[in-house]
Amino acid sequence: MSDSIGMPRVRVATTSLAGCFGCHMSFLDMDERLLELAKVVEFDRSPLTDIKHCGPCDIGLIEGGVCNAENVHVLREFRRNCKTLVAVGACAINGGLPAQRNHLDLGDCLQQVYVKRDGIEEGGVPDDPELPLLLDRVHPIHEVVRVDYFIPGCPPSGDAIWKFLTDLIGGRTPRLAHPLLRFD
C-alpha cells in the first residue's frame, strides 16, 4: 500500500508478551495523532488488527517480558521479521512487575493459586497441553533477542511514543528530551 504521493508506507507490528496492555494503551494515547499516523503507516500483526502472524515489517514494538514458551516464539517471530525492534516499557526492558515472581518457586505459586486458596472447588494446577509452558522466571526481551531501541516508562507516555516513531519514520535518530524520558 502507498500513500497519496506514492511513498511506500512504513509497516509496523506490535505485540504484548507478559505485559498488562498499558503500553498499547499509551500507544492509543497518541489520540488524534493516531489518525495522522495511519496515513503513513500500515499495521501488520497487532492486538489492534486481525493479522495473527508477523510478516516482514519495518518496525516492531514489543510490550512485556518473556514468561512462557509462547512468548519466546512470538518474540523470535518479530525479530526475524522486523528491521527495527523496540522494547517498549518497563516489562520489556527488565521484566517489570511480573518479574516479582522470580524470587518465588513457580510450583509453589501455582499450588497457592489453584489448590490451596479458600473457596476453590476441585482444585488442581491447570496442565493441559494447550497451555504454553511457563518459564521459571520472567525475562527481559533483550535476553532472548537483539533489541535496537528501548523506551522506558510504565508505560512510556503517548507523547514519548509519538516522538520516537515520528523521528524513526522521518529518518532521524530518535531522541527523547528530558521531560519525555521517565521511568514511572
Add this chain to the structure above:
Amino acid sequence: MDSSLETAADREQLRRVVIDPVSRVEGHGKVTLLLDEDDHVREARLHIVEFRGFEVFIQGRPYWEVPVMVQRLCGICPVSHHLAASKAMDRVLGIPVTRSAEKLRRLMHYGQILQSHALHFFHLSSPDLLFGFESEVGKRNIVGVAAAYPEVARQGVLLRKFGQEVIRATAGKRIHGTGSVPGGMNRHLAVEDRDALRAEIDHMVEWSRAAVELVKRLHRADPALYDEFGRLRANVMSLVRADGAMDLYHGALRFRDADGKILIDKVPDQSYRSLIREQVKPWSYMKFPYLQQLGPDEGWYQVGPLARVQNCDFIPTPLAEAERREFIDHGRGEPVRATLAYHWARMIEMLHAAETIRDLLGDGDLLEGALLADGERGSEGVGIIEAPRGTLIHHYQVGGDDLVTMCNLIVSTTHNNQAMNTAVREVARRYLDGRKLTEGLLNHIEVAIRAYDPCLSCATHALGKMPLVLELADAGGEVVDRVVRE
C-alpha cells in the same frame, strides 16, 4: 446449563482447529475446536494461556504499595484495580472515606468507564459491526474504520481521550497513576483541569448519545443477527445501590436468574465469600466462579454492561435512564441475553458515565475539603467495584507489621469465563457446524468473545496472561487446519 461441547468423548479421533491468538481483545487467549469427519463441532474451548502470579507476590508487600502495584494487572482498566484495592485498604485501616475523596474517586472511575467503553466499542469491536464479520481482514481494524467512517472514528478517539484526561486530572497520569491511597485521595482536582474538562463535557454527552443511536440502528438493520447471535440463558450479578440504582463505584451484591427474577439481594461486599466459589479446569489458567447455592453447573453467571443494565432498577441520570427503558422494552418482558446486546448496554453505560462526569464537575467538593481521615486499624478488607467489564473483587489480609498476608482477586473477565465459553459453543454450533471453516466463519467465534470485552491480562493475574487461540486438530491431535489470517 449447556456444557455439551465442553469435552468430547472421543477426543483422539477428532480434528483440531485453533484460533491463536484471539485478536482485538485485551491480552492473550486462544480457542480450540475439535471436529469430526463430517465437520461437526464436538468440542469448543476458550483457553486463557497466561499466568502472572500477582496474588502470590503481593503477599509480603506493605499495604500502601498495593493500590499502585495491582493496577499493573491491566493497562486498560488500571483505575478499577487502583480503586478496588484502595477500597479494601480503607476497610483494613478502618477509615471512613471523606466526602471529597469519595467524589474524586468517583470522578476517576467514571472517567475510566467512559474511556474503556469507547476504546472497546470504537477501537476494537466496531469493525465487525460496521463492515461485517466476514469482511476483508486487512480492513477490519480502527484504521479501516477511520478510512470508511472518519467521523465515527474521530468521535471514538476523542471520547477515549476525554476519559483519559479525567483520569490524568484525578490520578496524576493517564495510565498507572497514584491519586487514590488507602483511606482516601492524595490530591484535589485543579481548577484549570476542571475548567478544561467542563468546556468539553457537553460534546461528550452528545457523542455518547450518538453512539447509543448507532448501536440501535445496527440492531434495527439486522434484528435476526443481533437478537439471536450467541444468545444464552444466564444468571447475572452486579453491585446495586441501596435504592436499586445503578452505581458503578459502590453497592451491595445482587443476583438475578435467567428469567430475570431476583435470587439474592443486598449482600454486603465484605460477605462475597459466602456466595461465590471457584472451580479450576485443567485446560485454562482462568478459574470458573459460580454461585455456591446453585452449584457449578447451574450457578455460573454473567457480569458487565449487559448484566448491570438489567440488574439495577433504574439508572440515576435521565438520558441513560430513558435509553435503559427502551432497552428493557426491546426484550418484551424477557431479559435480553443476546451476546451482541452487550454493545448496546455498554453504550448506555458510556452515556451514563458522561452524564455523571458532567454532574460531578459542578461539585465544589472536588476542589477542596479533607482527603484523609483517621480510623481504627483492622486486619482484613474486601473492596468491590463495577469495573468496565464487570464486578471486580479484591480481598486482603494485612499483618501487624503492615505487610499483606493474603490476597485474593476475582476479576471481571473471570466471572464471565463460563458465559464466554458457552457463547463460543452456541456460535460454533449455530454457524460453524458441518461447514468448511473459513477465516470469516472463525471470526464469528471471536466476535462473540469480543462482545464480552474480555480483559485477558487481568484474568491471568494468577501468574500470567491469557492468549486467545482457535485450533482444529486431527485424529492424532495434530493441528491440521489452523486458519491463519495474513
